[in-house]
Amino acid sequence: MQYNFYLSNEDKERIYHTDLVKYGVKYDKAAKVAKILASNKEEEQWTEEERKLVLEACKQWLDSYNRYKNLQEFFY
Template sequence: MQRKFHTTVEEKEAIYYSELFKQGVEYDKAAIAAKILASGKSDEELTRGEIELVNEVCSEWLAKYQRYKHLKPFLAKYKQV
């Protein structure tokens, strides 16, 4: 049986923010992007600036996450030594 979890906008915002900030996105940009992402608005409801900011932040997050994912096995190897 699959359960659906209901999260509030504030909880979603906190999740987005923590993931963005954890990967090294600037505090201010992460906070604004998290608020936009958590709002659930469609692209038509967002301004061009908001869309550009979210795209920039998400691209930055993806690049840093992929780098982390690539380095993680190497870091684990050295932790064992």
């Protein structure tokens, strides 16, 4: 089932930030990345610094998320 509802940029930013921090991204870095991701700018419009920051944070998030999932499988 698909729901259609509106999320403001602030709501999106809050969700991204919470999830990034939950999986180990530093608070300040997560805040910057969340702002970039929630901005609705196309990836092609990001600066090189923004691209690098998002890539680093997302890689860190993915590594931690996968570690969590593997541990979850082990214990359950």
